[in-house]
Amino acid sequence: MCSAVQQRSVHCMSVVIHHFECPKRVIMELYKRITIFAIIYTGVCLAVGPDWSCDFEEDNCGIIDEEGSWTIYNGALKANVSTSSSGDMFIFSIPHTFTLPRGNVSFVYVFGGSDSSMSVKVCREASEHAFTTDGMGSSTTVTEVVPYSCASKMDVEITFIVRRGSVPPLIIVDSIQIYETPYVDPLVTKQPSTESTSTNFLFKAHTPTSYTGNSTTSLECKCHFRY
Structure with a gap:
């Protein structure tokens, strides 16, 4: 009992x-x-489906080229580095009107280039990028999920940023998905109550x-x- x-x-x-x-x-x-x-x-x-997604099979889904050139290559988005120089930037942002300040963005990327870097910025006022990676000597396909939490829905802007090093990198981005989700506070273990x-x-x-x-x-x- x-x-x-x-x-x-x-x-x-x-x-x-x-x-x-x-x-x-x-x-x-x-x-x-x-x-x-x-x-x-x-x-x-x-969450029956993403709030915004693009697999780049037919077009670039209206992505906004802010710097450098991005082209469709074998059903994916590729940075056109053929005529670029060391230090050049390749930047594009997602054309989505956000309704919530929090969520996550997932994408698949191939990154080869020993001294280049790629990052993702999700909040306009953020001092640091939500995701950053350095290129490796060999090209590797990676799936990444980046959660974000901005000050307001107006502050959300998802931007992909690539900086070229001395060696021309291979940069391919594919299958971008954005999920805007309600935020739930994590469960907090409460101290024992005397009541x-x-x-x-x-x-x-x-x-x-x-x-x-x-x-x-x-x-x-x-x-x-x-x-």
Whole structure:
């Protein structure tokens, strides 16, 4: 039956088959797991598709060339570095009207060039870029997800920035997706309270009597906590 734990008063109303303990820490852990599941499930249901996306199969989806030249190459966006020099910049931004200040942007990129760099800026007023990487000697395909949180929806502007080094780099960007999502504060572990609080929980479970058998044993425990 339910037991008292750490001087907390527990009253078990009914127990049907099996000994079952209901310590507060187990209840709180279960509550946190259910809350996390509910948040994730709600987010998945709402996010039926990206708010903006482009796979560059047919065109450049209206991207805004701010500096340098970007062209469609084999169904992807490629920086045209053939006539560029060391230190040249290649910059484009996403033509999307944002409705929320927070979300994430995902993309696939191929980056080869030992002394070049690529970064993504997502907030106009941000002093630092949300994502930065240096080129490597060999070209590698990478999928990246960059979360962002700006001061307001008007502050959001997703911009891709490439700086060329002394060696002409290979820069290809593909499959850009933007998800604008509601922001949810992370669960914070609260300090134990000295106030008296009560909570009611009902647990039901059906457990097999053996791993191969089909019969089940019912378990039900109703507990009232005061701590």
